[in-house]
Amino acid sequence: MKRNGNLLTVTLALAILFFAGNQAKGQTTWVAPASANSLKNPGSCDAATLKAAKTIYTSTCAPCHGAKGKGDGPAAVALNPKPADHTSKAIQGESDGSLFWKLSEGKGAMQAYKTQLTDKQRWSLICYLRTLKK
Template structure:
């Protein structure tokens, strides 16, 4: 009898540890990436960047980026701007291959339309050319990490 009771306690202890472990793990997972996949319509995905990626457009894009995007996305696009801490969703990391593998059209669409914590820039940046310049600048952030 005595040892049966002991076994029960051990079993409960093991079970409790497992349950706590699973709960902790799922919380960590949620915190790591709770972003939903962001699907861009095919037509927007295929849109070609009409602005040439040269020093001039990159510099203009950088100015716009610093004014409108840096506060959340950070100086180097790693998603670590001062405002990012106040948001529910992580901002993503522009230096990663996953991000840079997107088309210019996808980046343009996301910047223009926004979603939840990511504001829409339709009204703030009315000239599409300016958004394309930012796309060109954001491309250079991917390259900066490779070096």
């Protein structure tokens, strides 16, 4: 009986560690609907657009995503899951439409920016995200 009790304790402890470990990685699989891939930027990523986007990024996104987009902004410490690393292969590998959709809809700590920023501003941020490639 005693032995079974210990075994149960060990099993529970392992299960908790496993769960905590997965949480600590702070990675989720956030997949935009397939239809998002067909969204196209109606504007261009010219110098003026990138400059304006950088201003928005620095004030609005950097607190969580970091000044260079690495997901290491000051507010990131308290967040789980962690803000995405915009320089990562995974994010850079996504379509513009998918990133635009996520930025518009939000998830968890990240709000739905379709109510905060215009379409033009959100597309400009997608242009800017592409400059953060490693």
